[in-house]
Each structure stands twice: as C-alpha cells, then as structure tokens.
Amino acid sequence: MGLRRITATEALARLAEFDTVIDVRSESEFAEDHLPGAENWPSLNDEQRHLIGTEYAQVSPFAARKHGAVLVARNIAHHVETHVAALERGWRPLLYCWRGGQRSGALASVLDAIGFTVHVLDGGYQAFRRAVIAELQTQPARLELHPVCGRTGSAKSRLLQALREQGAQVLDLEGLACHRGSVLGPLPGQPQPSQKAFETQLWQALRGFDAARAVFVEGESRTIGRLRVPEALLERLRAAPCVRVQMPLASRVAFLLQDYAHFVADVESFCTRLESLRELRGAAVVARWQMEARAGRLAPVVEELLTLHYDPNYERSMRSHFADYEKAPVIELPDAAPATLAAAARELAAPLQTPDLTKETAP
Secondary structure, eight states, X not given: OEEEEEOHHHHHHTGGGXXXXXXXXXXXXXXHOOOTXXXXXXXXXXXXXXXXXXXXXXXXXXXXXXXXXXXXXXXXXXXXXXXXXXXXXXXXXXXXXXXSSHHXXXXXXXXXXXXXXXXXXXXXXXXXXXXXXXXHHHXXXXXXXXXEEEOTTSOHHHHHHHHHHTTOXXXXXXXXXXXXXXXXXXXXXXXXXXXXXXXXXXXXXXXXXXXXXXXXXXOOOSEETTEEOOHHHHHHHHHSOOEEEEOOHHHHHHHHHHHTHHHHHOHHHXXXXXXXXXXXXXXXXXXXXXXXXHTTOHHHHHHHIIXXXXXXXXXXXXXXXXXXXXXXXXXEOSOOOHXXXXXXXXXXXXXXXXXXXXXXXXX
C-alpha cells in the first residue's frame, strides 16, 4: 500500500501493469488527448473550472480555493461511490492531471487512505506529452518501413487491409487520422482527432511494432487533412524503398464510386467539397462538375477529377519526395476485388517473410 510518484518513462514502460489509468482533468482536456486506455474522472469538470477561475480573478484566490475544495471533494466522493466501491484491495491505479499536482493529488490521497497502492504520474500529462514527442523522434529509425504508393483510387488502403489480414505489420496513417488524405477525404460522422491525440495514437502504434519485421505504410504527404505527420517519420518514410500500385482508370473510377458511396448518396456534400477546388481548377470547371454531379453523372466527374487534378499532383509529389519512385517495383491490379487484393498482398509480403537462404549462417 501507499502513495508513490512515478516518472513518465517508468509509467509508460509499465503501463500494462496498472488496472486503471485515471485522468482527473476536465472533459475537454481529456478529449484533446490522454494516455492510452485512460478513464476520465474529473476533479473539476469544464463548467466548474470556469467558475473557479472566474472567482479566482474577480473575488480572491482564497475564496476560489475554498469553493474549489468543496467541488473537488464532492466529485471525489462521487468517483469513489461510482467507480471504487466494488473494487478489491489489490486494485492498482495510475493517476495523473495536467502537471501531477493538486488535482491528481487530492484523489490519490483519498485512495491511499482507503488502502490502495496508488501511483501518480510525476509531471502529469505534460511529462507524458514530452515523452511522446521525444519517442516520435527516434521510433521511426528502428523500423523497416515499406511505403505503398499509387494514384488516387488504386485501392492502397484496401491493399494495406489485405496485408494486415495476412499477418503483416501495417501502419494505417489515414485510419489514425480519420481522413483519406484529399479534398474529398473527410469521413462522414468521424471528425479528425486533435494533433496531440493523433500523435499519441501514432506513438502507440509505432512502439507496438516488431523491429525485426517489415512495416507497410501508405506513401503519404506531409499532411492528412488538417493533421501533420511527424517530421522524423516523414523523412524515414520518404527515404525507404517504395512499391507502386497501378490500376486502370476505369477500375479506379468504379472503386472510388464504391468507396465514397456517401457522396453518391449525398451529392450536395460532394458539390460542397468541390468548392475548395475553384482557385486551382477555375470557377467554370467546378461549376460544370457540380452540374454534372447533380444530374447524376458522377462517373465522368470523378474521371476528370483524377486525370485533371489528382493524378498530375500525385505524380509530381511522388517524384519530388520519393527518390526511387520511377524505379520502384510495380504491382498491377486489374480491379479492387477482395480476391485481387489478397493475391497482391501475398505477392508483396512474400519476399519479406521468406528467409534468405543464400546468406551464410553461423556454424
């Protein structure tokens, strides 16, 4: 039993040992980012924090602290009744707040007095955040990355899914970012995470990979929607040998109409997204695309979007950022059928899973 402070490095190395990771910050702080698997037990919720902050500035710090103590005590009592009452003595929680100070300390003291072994993250979320940023600088260097490149609509994300289903290690940047990486990329009903939360998820994914095995990842640009890919990962990605996926234009159009079915069902949202291309493609062209889409002629619009906008931009970007793009091995996909993608995944992963028997082995 007892109350113990623990550094961020030690806490992250032992994260799986704790029965519950408790974030005592407010709901909005928690929503922006938090430790993996953490639960939110606010010492003060958003409304209460605002109230106490106003009282601190307009009345006095002493009055605000007294009022805050009352609210914190009530909230802690609620958490103990709601979450702790049925727990056994062996329960081991890790607590943290913003800097590992008063908010986590108050709840930790109560849990310690009850008789639990309580760990408090020294430095709080800020210490965790510094550790994540530091590791994101070094994690990519230990991994053997294999970028999968290909024009828009060539089913790269589906190919990565097929690779994962066959047991390969896959880093799904677009999945973590909740965005498909283009003007039409936002996913319906799935807002993008904050930059901090994206980096935390990325850090967690990277630290879970086996450095002795290949990691497949889509060749991405610097940003995915409004989120930035960390520079160390981007540099490592662009220096790695890539493969190119190619698919006939007609198959790409058919795949995009299937993959972006929400735009087929809601043409107005598609037309709204096209507005952002007015400056690049011209008002007249975008207006014509919108008219065609509203008339139900989406396929020709998608084909023009590919040939006039996406393909030239993609090729220019890939040649600029991937040194061996022109010489990269090519995987030809006639379509995006599951069987096609499964076969391509086997072809792509096989050379990296078969031992090189030509190398001499130690006696």
